[in-house]
Amino acid sequence: MVATALKPRNATTDAERRTRKSLAACYRLLHRFRMTDTINTHIAARVPGAEDCFLINRYGLLFNEITASNLIAVDGAGRSFDGGEANPAGFVIHRAVFRARADAMCSLHTHTRAGIALSILKCGLLPLSQFALYFHGRIGYSDYKHVSGEGDECEEMGRDLAGNSALVLRNHGLLTVGRSIPEAWLLAYYLEKAADVQIAAMACGTELVRPADAEIAGMSKEVDEGFGGRPFGEREWEALVRELDREDPGYAA
Numbered sequence: 001m002v003a004t005a006l007k008p009r010n011a012t013t014d015a016e017r018r019t020r021k022s023l024a025a026c027y028r029l030l031h032r033f034r035m036t037d038t039i040n041t042h043i044a045a046r047v048p049g050a051e052d053c054f055l056i057n058r059y060g061l062l063f064n065e066i067t068a069s070n071l072i073a074v075d076g077a078g079r080s081f082d083g084g085e086a087n088p089a090g091f092v093i094h095r096a097v098f099r100a101r102a103d104a105m106c107s108l109h110t111h112t113r114a115g116i117a118l119s120i121l122k123c124g125l126l127p128l129s130q131f132a133l134y135f136h137g138r139i140g141y142s143d144y145k146h147v148s149g150e151g152d153e154c155e156e157m158g159r160d161l162a163g164n165s166a167l168v169l170r171n172h173g174l175l176t177v178g179r180s181i182p183e184a185w186l187l188a189y190y191l192e193k194a195a196d197v198q199i200a201a202m203a204c205g206t207e208l209v210r211p212a213d214a215e216i217a218g219m220s221k222e223v224d225e226g227f228g229g230r231p232f233g234e235r236e237w238e239a240l241v242r243e244l245d246r247e248d249p250g251y252a253a
């Protein structure tokens, strides 16, 4: 379904070129932060101005091989504009997210050790670390389902995501959505840290301390309102992209 090639589109817009560069940077950051699973998992970003069409990795590439120009654009029927093939499961997962959430520009999925361990815990994410507080009242859970990439099998996932910033895919992994690529990235980074810290603390087998209820809601407001006058994730993103530009500039090609 996802291998069908459409005729190449006319020249891409400047907005799409910027999105391609940011999305390729995001793949490189997952690689740098060891949040990858060989060629699997995926990040998708809407093609600016093109309805029901998004950019995703060409299936088979390692994340440190992904560049702005080798990302592929697919439409809602799974047809590729660039002749490449998307991961079939990735296509249906991100299509479900974008169809469920008109405000989402980026959808990011991981299979990390800490993320999968968290997805197995019945208690889910607890408000224990400052990282976890970013997700207070804004995380959903979706029961395990084998995703083959056929049909609309992920529609339910879109419903489970509802208005949240993150979704725990039970026994599978994590997913974050952002109004921008930097937002989806920073949410994925913080959720990974939150999962890792919770697993480590619970493994100690001793009584855990949680913040006072009155303190729990403050961090999640930063996701909506940003921090220091900047949108959530933007400042961190600029710093990380400066590092990429110095040390791994090939992503922008």
Ligand SMILES: [Zn+2]
Pocket (backbone or CB within 6 Å): 041, 109, 110, 111, 172, 173
């Ligand atoms: Zn997955």
